[in-house]
Amino acid sequence: MSSWIVSNFWLIPAVPLAVSLVVLSLANPQRSIAALLAIFGQVVAFVLAIMAFLATLQMPGFRAVHNFIWFTFGDQALRIGWMLDPLAAAMMVMITLVGLCIFVFSVGYMAGDKNFTRFFSYLSFFSGAMLGAVIANSLLLLFVSWELVGLASYLLIGFWIERPSAAAAAKKAFITTRIGDLGFFLGMLWLYHNSGTLLFYDRGRGCLEDGGLLTIGASATFIALLIFCGAVGKSGQFPLHVWLPDAMEGPTPVSALIHAATMVAAGVFLVARVYPLFSLGAVNGVTPSLTVVVTVGVVTALMASLIALAQFDIKRILAYSTVSQLGLMMVSLGVGGVAAGIMHLIAHGFFKALLFLGAGSVIHGLDHEQDIRKMGGLRWIMPVTFLTYAIGMMNLSGVPFFFSGGWTKEEILHRTAHWSVSPLPHYLMLAGVILTALYMTRQMIYVFFGSARNTDQGPVFHAHESPRVMTMPLIVLALCSILFVLVLTPAWPWLHAYLNGEPARADLSLLIQPILFLSLALVAGGIGVGWLIYRNASEVDPLARAQPGVFRFLENKMWFDEIYERTIIALSRMLSRLANWLDRYFWDGLVRLFAGLAQAFGVLSKGFDDHGINAGVDETTAGTRGFGRLIAAAHSGQIQAYLGAIAIGMLLLLVLYAWLG
């Protein structure tokens, strides 16, 4: 059984992709078939992913690789392939499980939508593309899947195309990530130029193995940084983070699946996958490219947590928290904690999907109201949503013990503390922990605590708990995020060892580490301060009352959009205006000049034709025609005239005959 899956794990992305095509061909009224098919495809993928995962347990550091020639070009054969290793298997299980929950949730959330079948087709398509990126053993195949994922994201952000803001957000997401992907693509070309292969693992000759790494040499830093550009775009890192909050225009399950749990984590996954390129030539675990990764991660994490403090849209707060958590994962990768980063990625996938689905449940119950100022007091009205949301919040804030997010964050903080370059990221990440606890407390209080604001005729007035089909996924995800703790505590760091390809050791004495108390204090402080500040929150944010200037700065997302509007977009607009002017006046003028010349030549040629050649030809034809007319006159059609002519001819012959004797 396990050998079958090892040679056929390509089915895991193939099944959702095939299902997506089938669902796409369904007519709109066939809702239940579409939903069942999509969920069925996801279940199959999940089961296969579990089988693949079990297969990787055979031995530490398991890796199965299938390479084949895609096409030959001259004497160069381009080879692609897929592989199964602990990283891919863990990612696949997380993606399919979270995906399954979100598919089920969508059945309830999208129940009233007129494009229900299209939605499930896109979701399946996304799932297949994402799984394809995870099992790719070739940078090219990864890039292709990466772009397919981007396409799915574009289609789903703009799913409600009749909203101009959704269309604009989809365009923004697509173009912004494309800027990063350009770097990714250039890095890929450079890598191919140097190493001659894009395969990751190829019996020692792949670009991530010693044989390939030797050929890359000193340019590895630049290649790694170019590839990191792609990760920056996809994972919403500074300075390309601006698309991610806008992507919340899509349906909430989409935000949960793509823009929280899976796709945005693809950037982190990419860095983890090509980590040998980043760490090539590392001295003491530090390379220039990794330092850049840490810097970008730190800036992103802090900036996003600060902005999240001053947002009022329930989904945007979560979006900024996603950005900051992704920054945290980048920091972890940068300081050398690949396994820690991936563990946080997986834990984050569970609890962030949970939070987003919880937000979706709230939005659904409040008839598409997203402003937290108009909520409040929902803890009695939506108890299941409240409880699961609280679990998600504990995970995100980093409360240890029962919550996986706490343990993985612990691990990352532990890693940053031992970074040899500078202790600054460690302290900044500790500050980030406080901020995270603070903004999540604020959100909880605004949404679930206190009394309902705007009760008369407001959305809370009609609020109701979501149907079972929506609360069940919440419960499943909440359980996942709690049970996940079992494999990642320091006492038995099974997942850590699994990802690193080592055997795991259980040691209960390692459970309690000093940093645990530090972060516990910070989280408790954050939540406590948050409680004090926001306890009596009203329509006006307490922070806005205390520091209106700072608040406005944060509320407007540090004016990133405005700055980009004034600089990059203005520049590109100016360039396009210049290009337009050049086209219209310079190039068009040139074209017109040549056209005029050709036209003048045509006039000359025509004159010559008319007066030189045509005159002669006309003369000839006129002569021919005149002669023809002359002869035609004889052919009067009068039979008697012909007869007469014959008679005269006969007579003449007779005369001639007589005359000649």
Next chain:
Amino acid sequence: MTSTLQLFLIISTALFSIGLLAALSRRHAIFILIGIELMLAAANLNFIAFWRFSPEPQQPTGVLVAIFSIAIAAAEAAVGLALVIAIYRHYHTTSVDKLDQLKG
């Protein structure tokens, strides 16, 4: 006046000329046919005359040719008349002046 070959030839020439004149000058198709018949009759007369004044008048060669000619002329007249009728049905006229569609 003795009956000589010349006399017959003169008569046949006159007959032929009359026929030709009729064929050339009459406008009615039937009259043209009649003219053509006259010309054929002149030719037959020639055959008979040359046969009668030939060195061996015992063999009925000339008469045979004339009989053949008459038979053919009858057939020709039948075809010609049929053509005239067909033309009349089509054009509602038999005047050859108006039947000039064959002109080049």
